[in-house]
Amino acid sequence: MNYSPNTVRTSWLSPLGPMTFAASEKGLCGVWFDGQRHEPDLNQWPLVPLESHPVLVQTRDALVAYFAGTSARFDVPLDLGGGTPFQQAVWQALLQIPAGATTSYRALSQHIGRPKAVRAVGAAIGRNPISVVVPCHRVVGSSGDLTGYAGGVERKAWLLQRENAPLATQPHVSHKTRKTQ
Structure with missing residues (x-):
């Protein structure tokens, strides 16, 4: 960065x-x-x-x-210029996810026109420098699991519950780790 x-x-x-x-x-x-x-x-x-x-x-x-809980609007000027063009595209896409909604890593990669870049999208989301304001917490695994959040999955769950985002009846917080290559 x-x-x-x-x-x-x-x-x-x-x-x-x-x-x-x-x-x-x-x-x-x-x-x-x-x-x-x-x-x-x-x-x-x-x-x-x-x-x-x-x-x-x-x-x-x-x-x-x-x-x-009185507003989910962030009318703050942002400087996302520290990221790569790919990261900036992912972060801009995150800004389009409304409060109370979630999307998957796969759907987000398709939204930015990079359907095969799911892992790269996940990496860019993980490096989001503006937590909460650029709402990376609104991205969940395809199965609905609360996978990954640089600030901790417990915070991710809290943020989504604060927004009344639709979660599974019994949300599962995944602690899976992936091997890095």
């Missing part, structure tokens, strides 16, 4: 634990739960007071409303 040298960060305590927000001159470029997989070295950016950056304030306000 390539981030602007002018990126700044701040911390915020969400109902699901501590989070870090990062913003560049173009917009929000990161939202991570503490300890999230694929989290960059956050110390590369200066820590600023949340109130010192308008995008960080907008992000906090939108997430407060989201976690309170």
